[in-house]
Amino acid sequence: MLLQKSQTLLFIGDSITDCDRAKPSGEGLFGALGKGYVSMVDAFLQAVYPELGIRVVNVGSSGNTVVDLQARWQEDVLDRKPDWLSIMIGTNDVWRQYDTPFIKDWHVYADKYEVTLSQLVERTKPHVSRLVLMTPFFLESNKDDAMRRTMDEYGAIVKKIAERSGALFVDTQAAFDVVLQRLYSGTLAWDRVHPSQAGHAVLARAFLNKIGFDWNKGL
Amino acid sequence: MLLQKSQTLLFIGDSITDCDRAKPSGEGLFGALGKGYVSMVDAFLQAVYPELGIRVVNVGSSGNTVVDLQARWQEDVLDRKPDWLSIMIGTNDVWRQYDTPFIKDWHVYADKYEVTLSQLVERTKPHVSRLVLMTPFFLESNKDDAMRRTMDEYGAIVKKIAERSGALFVDTQAAFDVVLQRLYSGTLAWDRVHPSQAGHAVLARAFLNKIGFDWNKGL
Amino acid sequence: MLLQKSQTLLFIGDSITDCDRAKPSGEGLFGALGKGYVSMVDAFLQAVYPELGIRVVNVGSSGNTVVDLQARWQEDVLDRKPDWLSIMIGTNDVWRQYDTPFIKDWHVYADKYEVTLSQLVERTKPHVSRLVLMTPFFLESNKDDAMRRTMDEYGAIVKKIAERSGALFVDTQAAFDVVLQRLYSGTLAWDRVHPSQAGHAVLARAFLNKIGFDWNKGL
């Protein structure tokens, strides 16, 4: 387990991270962490490692692209001084190119995505103990699908940045691809983007496995 | 134009037909016909052929399969004595096999679909002037996609029944496939099932063209 | 078809244009374009000319007169830099003279209407490719009706400005008059102002015909 006693773990991202978290600050009781993978990660950390006392905070925001993250980075990331930071962004950067193709102001293309995410990572590295970079994903098993291809391209950018910066890298698309061999994409999400609880379990499991979580601890 | 003065045209189907129509009877003022292709068909009939005085009625119901249609056929179709009947059903019959694959009671497989739809058509033919059969569709351009393959199979059944029964046949999938050559499926529908207004325009146009609607009438 | 690839087409007007569009910006998914003729125009453009990739934006606002348009022209028209602009205004300028005759501050009389609309047109011409001027209308077949007479006067002003400025001119009143020969005005609108979907089809059809839309394209 890489997390250490009393550390703060902050998650930032889009609607998949947000999942109805409390505003302005996603932490505390009464479902403040939302209904997605962040809440599951917190639940299992607290249930299995209560002695660590990890403080989990969710500052995901629905509809965000990496450009939106940049605009609120100081307030929502740096000012909160987390020990760990996990970023999963890119869904909307890609999706707008496919669901509203004619509104080009809403698109964030790969070059801008790479530059912006890189800058955020570099700016943040000195201030945190560990950084986790999670790829965006598309719940479509057909790798020739146009949007899937673009999403894979963005995932490759995340991987490159992770390697360059020494961040932990979580390949969410790879984790989903295992399941998509057995289940039709529509079983996990009607829109191929917002996953069911099963999809969030895939995400939480991929994250926890990466940080050395021992599922059999105490058994 | 195949429709004749003062005829009643009834549409039955699932959520794509329903589109928030008034309940229990989808006809009259204040959006009673819903927000989809049925309302568009009615709007253009009234705008371009006001002298015909066509009465359009929408009895689509969200979530319905052909088995659900069967259960309310007497009350919602035969008792209303329409001159024309248009049926578009099958989306849910197929979709449940893909979004809730483990709940098999909710699936309507191809054999049951064919038998049931055939019976409804045969039972109704003597009572109406004209019958229109519209295929179900899936807004996915990849014809090897599992659900698209199944949907195409159901579309073929509709075609077969239309030919056998002499009904007018509207190939909605073919109409969409033209558009999908240019637009990504997600532009027309996040879930590849419930179309945007543009998708409903495709449906309305396919329907109207089939019944001999003259778009340039009066120009 | 006068529209060219990747152009932006902006509609401004009153409640007939607004029709519950998204605020502050009427474009994108989920019915953002409202439920009226603007949404229909967009739907048919996308369904029939998907290869053009036209971006349609709706900035109509309920209750607006030409004076209200003037107040938000910079922000809602010029700053958005549309290629095409369509204006349909005047309903409330006239209507207030008839529904609240004693509240004279709310009336916009013909001289002020003409001056203001002219100025907006002149100010905008250098910045757009094409301008469309649609007349206001009143769904009353009796041309001796007082409010109909006034509305016709405002329509004539629009025609004059269109001619002077070289804008495309859409005579919505004429389009409706054809239908009103067959249908009682109350069939299209209880209040003779806010049309049913059939009325919006009349408007969309008049607009599309004027810009060279080919209804039979691809058939």
Added chain:
Amino acid sequence: MLLQKSQTLLFIGDSITDCDRAKPSGEGLFGALGKGYVSMVDAFLQAVYPELGIRVVNVGSSGNTVVDLQARWQEDVLDRKPDWLSIMIGTNDVWRQYDTPFIKDWHVYADKYEVTLSQLVERTKPHVSRLVLMTPFFLESNKDDAMRRTMDEYGAIVKKIAERSGALFVDTQAAFDVVLQRLYSGTLAWDRVHPSQAGHAVLARAFLNKIGFDWNKGL
């Protein structure tokens, strides 16, 4: 003043009578009589003739035609044993012929209107002290308007029945026509049917004048 101490005065009709009255019984405190002419009649009776102690009851129902009245006559009129009964019906009988001309089941034509209203009057006469028949009306000053012509025809039927049965006759259309010489119809009602408070004042005044109400009593 024709009303006598402790009498009950029942009003029946459509939405113009209903006006959000309490259900199931429109009498008592807290606006139970609705917001229209019935409430005004009650208010002035109580304010000017408090010593009479007149009990006013409103059983108007939105959307009703004379056929709907017939269906609830026993329960809503006869069982309540009023001393006076006032009927104003016919708006919807006519309106449906003009706003939904293709849905003929919803129309009540003049012959059926006359027969049904006559029967109700004859059936009720033996059980009440006085009967008041108010004409339906249409807030359109152009007597050549199609719907106005039909409404006048229904008003003439009411007059004929009133004369035959000895009922008090209130010509609401005539009362409105005086005002329509000065005000455009749209000032009184956007839809020419549901009047403003000013329109309800016209109705209340016409009713009260007919029953001998002395506006200057006590001055």
Added chain:
Amino acid sequence: MLLQKSQTLLFIGDSITDCDRAKPSGEGLFGALGKGYVSMVDAFLQAVYPELGIRVVNVGSSGNTVVDLQARWQEDVLDRKPDWLSIMIGTNDVWRQYDTPFIKDWHVYADKYEVTLSQLVERTKPHVSRLVLMTPFFLESNKDDAMRRTMDEYGAIVKKIAERSGALFVDTQAAFDVVLQRLYSGTLAWDRVHPSQAGHAVLARAFLNKIGFDWNKGL
């Protein structure tokens, strides 16, 4: 009739004047004038004197005392430049002394009431054609009741100011006292303050009689 063609008549006061009027400006369609005596006055003016074209505006506000009126006098009275102004204030000035006797900051005693109302009247006289002063009232027939005694004292102040300033004086308490000889106070208002529609008819009638309204005009 003292009102002249095209004049504006503004009403200011507390909840009895307000009665759910539209905010910020109580004028126009759709019940903007509220549900009380102001709306009734407007309705009868328009119904009986449509040729005068009187513009009625309601700026009453629930809970107001004369001190609250003072705070918004410039904006809500003077800036609106009415021809006529009608003031009915004092209910809350008195009531708070009786319903929350221990919260003395909320009371407006007689001396402050007189000085403040006087100043408002003097400040306004030069700017309006006519001023109407209506007394506050308490729907309690027992003149020895403590709150009734105080309310009568405030009514006497209004009378004194009216006489001094030449304003038209409407003695609402006297008008109600006639009715209270026949009806128990609780019939007009559970709380002896907010009248039923019958109570508002008493107020409207007292106002209209004072300005020379002819109830039998046109008969």
Added chain:
Amino acid sequence: MLLQKSQTLLFIGDSITDCDRAKPSGEGLFGALGKGYVSMVDAFLQAVYPELGIRVVNVGSSGNTVVDLQARWQEDVLDRKPDWLSIMIGTNDVWRQYDTPFIKDWHVYADKYEVTLSQLVERTKPHVSRLVLMTPFFLESNKDDAMRRTMDEYGAIVKKIAERSGALFVDTQAAFDVVLQRLYSGTLAWDRVHPSQAGHAVLARAFLNKIGFDWNKGL
């Protein structure tokens, strides 16, 4: 203290007893006993005599007269088998005579009130340990007020029945009269009927004093 260990104490009455209690059964957690004197009685019994374990149940119902109680007596009183029963009824029996004087069906006059209440008491006596009869009251200090006089008459009937039947008698009017010497009636209730929390404290105190509650227990 007359109450004994583990007894059930049931309260029945009108809105003053009801006070938003849970339906269908007013007992248990989360404010199920309502917000009035019943809840206060329960709170002080539990706070001061926790060792008694008294089960308090509230079956008051807004708007009820003694005739309404009679209709639900078997179900709401006898079937619940309480050890103690407290009845406070009569407010609406009297009030309807004063707030809706012309709707005589809604009045319950003194003779009917006496007979009905007597019968309920006699029918119940054999089944309960103790019966408490509380008078209705009117928060008006003027004993010559018409409604106060009637309410006092009904209070006298309650006293007579209490004496005859050996029930404990709580003179709520007398308890309020002490307070009304100091406070204006409107301080306790705008409508002189539904008391503030202070009024409910008067009721709870009168009830508890009658059953031998020791306020200083344990001090």
Added chain:
Amino acid sequence: MLLQKSQTLLFIGDSITDCDRAKPSGEGLFGALGKGYVSMVDAFLQAVYPELGIRVVNVGSSGNTVVDLQARWQEDVLDRKPDWLSIMIGTNDVWRQYDTPFIKDWHVYADKYEVTLSQLVERTKPHVSRLVLMTPFFLESNKDDAMRRTMDEYGAIVKKIAERSGALFVDTQAAFDVVLQRLYSGTLAWDRVHPSQAGHAVLARAFLNKIGFDWNKGL
């Protein structure tokens, strides 16, 4: 893994099982399984063992005791013909003895609990492949706390029945006690009954471990 391909797994219980599941049938998309341990179990089964195709159904109901289960056993358990059945009941049976101690009808004492649960188990055994019995629990670390003592007693009954019937036994209290050594009870639940997501993770983990779930499958 004890579960086999295509089996149905039904959960029944009280609010801890219910957690806002869909009614009447807790299965399918859109959070139909609720927000608690049942949903987590399903999510991990689908994420880790998609090839098994387990159908999970939740028929928990808030507030239920074992007596309530008995009343709906035929409809909600037997008629659904599950392969596996998991029961967790007893919280309310015990809690009512402590939160509403005076309302004895609401308590289910240990003897009745044991008899009823035993009968349900015996009646069901022949119809299911496997039965899982989960103890109720109380999130209080002090084993001398009165309610904890009682809850432990009910847990012991569950254990006894599980042993007798050969059911799988999940000791939820033991699982929680491990966590309660580190976390104060109030961290898991303000009311010591309804757990946070962390508490539901404890329950899901205890259940899954018992049925042979391999957390590291596929890694």
Added chain:
Amino acid sequence: MLLQKSQTLLFIGDSITDCDRAKPSGEGLFGALGKGYVSMVDAFLQAVYPELGIRVVNVGSSGNTVVDLQARWQEDVLDRKPDWLSIMIGTNDVWRQYDTPFIKDWHVYADKYEVTLSQLVERTKPHVSRLVLMTPFFLESNKDDAMRRTMDEYGAIVKKIAERSGALFVDTQAAFDVVLQRLYSGTLAWDRVHPSQAGHAVLARAFLNKIGFDWNKGL
């Protein structure tokens, strides 16, 4: 009785004081004082000592700690110039240490609590006639419970400050402990913090007894 005629008594605290009071100022009619002990204190003061005319004001705010009080002290206490001030604070200062132990910014530890409360008391003493300090409490009878131990420590601090400053001291924990000998803590509050009406009666009684309230006055 220590309170004197016409004094103002202000209560400040957290949710137990707040109890849904009116905002921004908790005084006046319609439940403005909330639903807890403050409202009960006011009700009994007004019911038993109406001649004193005590003005009770509630400025409690849910979720407040002593640090939150400090931030609004000038506005909510000093500017209101009360004669008496009652403070009950500390619940959240302690609770956050136990329900969200990992979010340390939300905790107010004993030293900060003592310093802050002391300062507020010293700053206020010169401006008020009397000061009442009520301890926070925890509805848990087990004095070895961790949170109970901490709460007792905070109670001891309140006692020390009361003694030092000459404030009246109300030991709410002691008052509850008497009841907790008879009732399980869960009967008074599911969360052991927010008491039922019975718990508020304990608080109101402890407060009133301390200020010399005579429960038997006037009997």
